[in-house]
Amino acid sequence: MTTVELVSVFTVDGEGGNPCPIVVDARGLSASDMQDVARRHGHESGFVLPAESDDFDATFRFFVPNHEMEMCGHATIGALWLLARQGRLPGDTIRISTRSGPVAGFISRDRNGEPRVEITQPAGKAVPLSAEQCDDVLRALAVGPDAIGDGTPCNAVTSRIKTLIPMRSPDALNALDPEVGDVEAVCGRIGSTGLYPFAVVDRAARLFEARQFPRSSGYREDAATGIAAAALAFGLLDYGLITPDDDEIRILQGRAMGRLSEIRVRIGFAGGRPVGCLLGGDVALMAVPSR
Numbered sequence: 001m002t003t004v005e006l007v008s009v010f011t012v013d014g015e016g017g018n019p020c021p022i023v024v025d026a027r028g029l030s031a032s033d034m035q036d037v038a039r040r041h042g043h044e045s046g047f048v049l050p051a052e053s054d055d056f057d058a059t060f061r062f063f064v065p066n067h068e069m070e071m072c073g074h075a076t077i078g079a080l081w082l083l084a085r086q087g088r089l090p091g092d093t094i095r096i097s098t099r100s101g102p103v104a105g106f107i108s109r110d111r112n113g114e115p116r117v118e119i120t121q122p123a124g125k126a127v128p129l130s131a132e133q134c135d136d137v138l139r140a141l142a143v144g145p146d147a148i149g150d151g152t153p154c155n156a157v158t159s160r161i162k163t164l165i166p167m168r169s170p171d172a173l174n175a176l177d178p179e180v181g182d183v184e185a186v187c188g189r190i191g192s193t194g195l196y197p198f199a200v201v202d203r204a205a206r207l208f209e210a211r212q213f214p215r216s217s218g219y220r221e222d223a224a225t226g227i228a229a230a231a232l233a234f235g236l237l238d239y240g241l242i243t244p245d246d247d248e249i250r251i252l253q254g255r256a257m258g259r260l261s262e263i264r265v266r267i268g269f270a271g272g273r274p275v276g277c278l279l280g281g282d283v284a285l286m287a288v289p290s291r
Helices: 031-041 073-085 131-141 170-174 180-190 226-239
Strands: 005-011 018-023 045-050 058-063 093-098 101-109 115-122 125-128 154-157 161-166 194-202 207-210 249-253 261-270 273-285
Touching (some): 018 073, 073 093, 073 115, 073 226, 115 226, 125 226, 131 161, 154 226, 170 194, 170 207, 194 226, 207 226, 226 273
Parallel strands (some): 018 045, 058 093, 161 194
Antiparallel strands (some): 005 261, 115 273, 125 154, 194 207, 261 273
């Protein structure tokens, strides 16, 4: 019988975060079985499988209610956190095979002995949208140009393409109320997997806030989206909103859903060029395992 453990990833003081069902031993589950777990719980779900070669320690797969995903940041962090708590990891550096490519996980411990997890993401790149595409996105968000801050909306990517939209203020960000069909349609037209509007909270402190409206995941909004936050970190570099160093970037998300979350990103540099990032955040158990 399959055991599903529910965690919340990217929590703030043990609250909020993005709920995530995890199966730490998914041997024997078909793709249909895995998607059924995501459908039953209504959230992105992670599944741990044996490594398929000596180059990796494990294989991770990810499903949302509507389809399989190549990569899911919070499910990866949540799965590693559970595996570390249960003593199932071979060490503190874990090599993971995903459908988007290899991911490394790094495990440390806090003062109470609880696991802290960071995972790698590749260097991101951002491509500004055309004026026509920008107008299309604003119509989908049901706002005018006055709601937008400095900078041109862009498609940014580490593992999946997300559309970054700089908003004038956190209030303007949290007032957004787009229709699901409009989001799905515009994402299809511009080649994006989700709209990720954001606002500056405290530039000097490298604190930002964002919301994620996914293209076709089977739900309207995400409480915390690690892959989108990683893409945003590289977008912030291009917008000139952060200095090019490895200081921590904090991205709040989920406030409008009543599930305030915090995602932490550190960009790595070599020879002055960004070469990737580390993505992390706090995790909490939400419920006893279900079957």
